[in-house]
Amino acid sequence: MFWHNYKYALKALCKNRMLVFWTTIFPFILAILFNLAFARLHDYDVFEPFNVAVVNDEAYQNEKVFSEAFKTLGEGDEKLFNIEYTDKDRAEELLENGDVDGYVYVVDGKKKVKIKENGTNQTVLTMTTEQISQSAKIIDDIAMSEIAKSAGQPVDVVAIYQNAVKVVTEAEPNVKDESHVMNVVSVEFYSLIAMACMQGAMLSCEMMNRCMPNITNRGKRVAIAPTRKGIIVASNLLAGYTMLFVSIIALIFFTRFILGVEYGDNIPFICLLAAIGGLTATMLGMFLSVILKTRESLKNVIIVVVTMLGSLFAGMFGAMKMFFDEMIPIANKISPVGLITDGFYSLYYYEDMTRFYINVISLVVISILLFVFSIRSLRRQRYDSI
Amino acid sequence: MKNVIDVKHLTKSYKSNKAVDDLSFAVKEGEILGLLGPNGSGKSTTMNCILSLLKFEAGEIKIFGKEMAPDAYDIKTKVGVVFQDVAVFDELTVYENIDYFCGLYVEDKATRAQYVEDALKLVGLEENKSQYPKQLSGGLLRRLNIACGIAHKPKLIFLDEPTVAVDPQSRNNILEGIKKLREDGATVVYTTHYMEEVEILCDRVIILDHGKIIASGTNDELKALAKIEEKVTIEIPDLAPEKLAGFDKIKNVSEVEYDNGILKIVYRKGKNNLIDMMEYLKENMIQYNKIFSERPTLNDVFLELTGKELRD
Structure with a gap:
C-alpha cells in the first residue's frame, strides 16, 4: 500500500507543471541568472575599479573593523574601488552627478549603501559592503566570545581582535584574491540552495492537502479508504521529498559542474545540509498544513509568506540576517530557514565544523518535533465541517 | 434482510445551524435507499457523518453491525463512496486514477487490474482509459468519478448527487450502472434532489428537510401521502x-x-x-x-x- 501510494503520488507530482516549475525549474533559472549577473566577477580583464564615496564621519570611524577592511578595497594594483572619503552632502552630490556609483555610510552602527540606479557596479558595491559588514560582525562576535571566556581576568583586547581578524581573514582569503571573489559568489549560491530547500514546504503542503478531507475532494476519498492515515501521509511526504531531494542535488551539481561555482571541498557537506534542510522544510510544510484550518489556496499563500519571512530573517534577500539577529535573536535559532542558511554560512566562514553540525542536529530535532506533532494531530481526526 | 446501516438519533450542527436533527433510519441489505431533499436539507452531512468524516454531537452509527469510526478499516474495506464533487487527479490518466483509488483497497495487482477493467466497462470509459481528466467532457468526468469510487467492488455504496450537471446520455449510463451494482449484490445509498432519479432507482425513499425526516417509504407509499x-x-x-x-x-x-x-x-x-x-x-x-x-x-x-x- 505504501509503495502503491508513493508511486502514484510521485507520478502525479512530476506531472504537476506548476509545482515542478516552482520547486525544480525556478531555482535553476535563478542559478543561471545569478551566474550571468556575477559573470563579470570572474573576468578580471574586464573588471575595472569604479568610483565610490565613503561618508567618513564619526559613526564610520567608530566602526574600526569595517572601516579598515573597506579601506583595503581601495588600495593596491588590483583594487576594487576608487574610494573618495568625504562628508554626506558631498557624497550625495557625487552620486547625483554620476561621479560615483554609490556611497557607503554608517547610521546607528548599521552599514548602508546608497545607489542611484541598478547595475553591476552597484551590485558589487552592495554585496561587498554586506560581506564586509558580516565579517566585521563575526570578528566582533569572536572577540567578545574570547573576552567572555577570560572570566574577569585581565585581557589584551587588541591581541584578541587581531586574532579574531586573523581567524576570519584566514577563513576568508584576501578580498582581491580571485578565490575570494568566487567565494562571495558561492555564498549567493548557498542562499539559492537554501531557498530551493524551502520549496519543500510548498511540496509537502500540496502532498498533505491531498490526504486531508477538509481541504480537497481527493482527501475525502483517501480518508474513507481502509488505509492507515500514517501510511498515506508518509508515502505522500516521501514522494514530495524525493522530488525535492533530486531537484536540490541536481541544482548543486548543475551550479558546480555546469556553471562552475566553486564550493571547494564542501560539496558533501552542502549535500548533507541540503538533504536535512529539505527534510525540515518538508516537515514544516506538513505542520503548517495540519494546523492551518483554511482553504487550500489561502494555506499555500500562508506557507509562501512564512517561508519567505524565514528567508528574509535568514538574510537570503540581502543583509537582513544581521539586522534580524540583533532585533529578534531567537528567530534564526529556531527557524528552519535560519538554520539552513547559518549552516551554509558556517561552511564558508569556519574551519571548525561544530557550528555546522549544531545546525544539522537542530534541523533534525525540529523535523522530528514537527512530524510527531503533525501526526498526533492527524490521528483519528474527524472534522467539524468539510 | 439484515440492516447494513443503522443510524440512531444523529444530530449535527454547524455553529447554531442544526444540519441534521435527531435523525434515525436503517438501510437494508441489497436495497437502494434514496435520500431526497432540497439543497441544504442535510443529505451530504448525514452521509459524511455516517462515513466518520464529520464530527457529530449525538447519535450512534453502525455499519455492518459495527460502530463506524475513522479507523474502522474492516468496515471501510467494504464501503465505496462517490462524492458530489469530482475527486480525481488531473495528472493521472483515467486508468491510473481508477487503479490508484482501487489500490487503496485491493493490494493484489492481478485482481486490481481486473477490477479496474470491470469499472471502466461499467461506466463506459474503456475507450477513454488513456485520456487525462481534463480531456473528458463533464459527463465522462462524472463517470470517472463513479468508477474511482466503486472499482474495488464494495458491498455498500454511497452516491452523493452523482448526476449533477451531466448530459442525458451520461445520466442514463450512470443510472444503469447503479442498477447493475445492485444486481451484483451491493447496497446503495443514493442522495439527490432529482425526484425522477429516485423514482426510477430507489426501493425506498427518505425525504429530508432541515435535517429531519419528513417522510419515508416506497415510492407508492410516499405518493399515497399526497x-x-x-x-x-x-x-x-x-x-x-x-x-x-x-x-x-x-x-x-x-x-x-x-x-x-x-x-x-x-x-x-x-x-x-x-x-x-x-x-x-x-x-x-x-x-x-x-x-x-x-x-x-x-x-x-x-x-x-x-x-x-x-x-x-
Missing part, C-alpha cells in the same frame, strides 16, 4: 369563461387553470375522475386535441408536506 390523485392536462384551443367555470364543479376537482390553450386540472383522491371530466367535455361540446394524465410525483408530496418545491 392529497391529489392525478393531474390532467387538456389542449383546448377555445374555451368560453362560463364553460371554464364549470370544470370547478366536477367531482374531486381541486384546482383548475387555463392558460394559452392549455387546461390543467388537479384531482383530489376519488374514483372515475377522468370519466366525469370526459362527460363534461361531451355535454358542453368542448373541442379538444390531446389529453395527458399524470400521477402525483414526489415533488407533489414534498410540496404538500413542506409548502415548497424540491428544487427551491
Whole structure:
C-alpha cells in the first residue's frame, strides 16, 4: 500500500507543471541568472575599479573593523574601488552627478549603501559592503566570545581582535584574491540552495492537502479508504521529498559542474545540509498544513509568506540576517530557514565544523518535533465541517 | 434482510445551524435507499457523518453491525463512496486514477487490474482509459468519478448527487450502472434532489428537510401521502369563461387553470375522475386535441408536506 501510494503520488507530482516549475525549474533559472549577473566577477580583464564615496564621519570611524577592511578595497594594483572619503552632502552630490556609483555610510552602527540606479557596479558595491559588514560582525562576535571566556581576568583586547581578524581573514582569503571573489559568489549560491530547500514546504503542503478531507475532494476519498492515515501521509511526504531531494542535488551539481561555482571541498557537506534542510522544510510544510484550518489556496499563500519571512530573517534577500539577529535573536535559532542558511554560512566562514553540525542536529530535532506533532494531530481526526 | 446501516438519533450542527436533527433510519441489505431533499436539507452531512468524516454531537452509527469510526478499516474495506464533487487527479490518466483509488483497497495487482477493467466497462470509459481528466467532457468526468469510487467492488455504496450537471446520455449510463451494482449484490445509498432519479432507482425513499425526516417509504407509499390523485392536462384551443367555470364543479376537482390553450386540472383522491371530466367535455361540446394524465410525483408530496418545491 505504501509503495502503491508513493508511486502514484510521485507520478502525479512530476506531472504537476506548476509545482515542478516552482520547486525544480525556478531555482535553476535563478542559478543561471545569478551566474550571468556575477559573470563579470570572474573576468578580471574586464573588471575595472569604479568610483565610490565613503561618508567618513564619526559613526564610520567608530566602526574600526569595517572601516579598515573597506579601506583595503581601495588600495593596491588590483583594487576594487576608487574610494573618495568625504562628508554626506558631498557624497550625495557625487552620486547625483554620476561621479560615483554609490556611497557607503554608517547610521546607528548599521552599514548602508546608497545607489542611484541598478547595475553591476552597484551590485558589487552592495554585496561587498554586506560581506564586509558580516565579517566585521563575526570578528566582533569572536572577540567578545574570547573576552567572555577570560572570566574577569585581565585581557589584551587588541591581541584578541587581531586574532579574531586573523581567524576570519584566514577563513576568508584576501578580498582581491580571485578565490575570494568566487567565494562571495558561492555564498549567493548557498542562499539559492537554501531557498530551493524551502520549496519543500510548498511540496509537502500540496502532498498533505491531498490526504486531508477538509481541504480537497481527493482527501475525502483517501480518508474513507481502509488505509492507515500514517501510511498515506508518509508515502505522500516521501514522494514530495524525493522530488525535492533530486531537484536540490541536481541544482548543486548543475551550479558546480555546469556553471562552475566553486564550493571547494564542501560539496558533501552542502549535500548533507541540503538533504536535512529539505527534510525540515518538508516537515514544516506538513505542520503548517495540519494546523492551518483554511482553504487550500489561502494555506499555500500562508506557507509562501512564512517561508519567505524565514528567508528574509535568514538574510537570503540581502543583509537582513544581521539586522534580524540583533532585533529578534531567537528567530534564526529556531527557524528552519535560519538554520539552513547559518549552516551554509558556517561552511564558508569556519574551519571548525561544530557550528555546522549544531545546525544539522537542530534541523533534525525540529523535523522530528514537527512530524510527531503533525501526526498526533492527524490521528483519528474527524472534522467539524468539510 | 439484515440492516447494513443503522443510524440512531444523529444530530449535527454547524455553529447554531442544526444540519441534521435527531435523525434515525436503517438501510437494508441489497436495497437502494434514496435520500431526497432540497439543497441544504442535510443529505451530504448525514452521509459524511455516517462515513466518520464529520464530527457529530449525538447519535450512534453502525455499519455492518459495527460502530463506524475513522479507523474502522474492516468496515471501510467494504464501503465505496462517490462524492458530489469530482475527486480525481488531473495528472493521472483515467486508468491510473481508477487503479490508484482501487489500490487503496485491493493490494493484489492481478485482481486490481481486473477490477479496474470491470469499472471502466461499467461506466463506459474503456475507450477513454488513456485520456487525462481534463480531456473528458463533464459527463465522462462524472463517470470517472463513479468508477474511482466503486472499482474495488464494495458491498455498500454511497452516491452523493452523482448526476449533477451531466448530459442525458451520461445520466442514463450512470443510472444503469447503479442498477447493475445492485444486481451484483451491493447496497446503495443514493442522495439527490432529482425526484425522477429516485423514482426510477430507489426501493425506498427518505425525504429530508432541515435535517429531519419528513417522510419515508416506497415510492407508492410516499405518493399515497399526497392529497391529489392525478393531474390532467387538456389542449383546448377555445374555451368560453362560463364553460371554464364549470370544470370547478366536477367531482374531486381541486384546482383548475387555463392558460394559452392549455387546461390543467388537479384531482383530489376519488374514483372515475377522468370519466366525469370526459362527460363534461361531451355535454358542453368542448373541442379538444390531446389529453395527458399524470400521477402525483414526489415533488407533489414534498410540496404538500413542506409548502415548497424540491428544487427551491
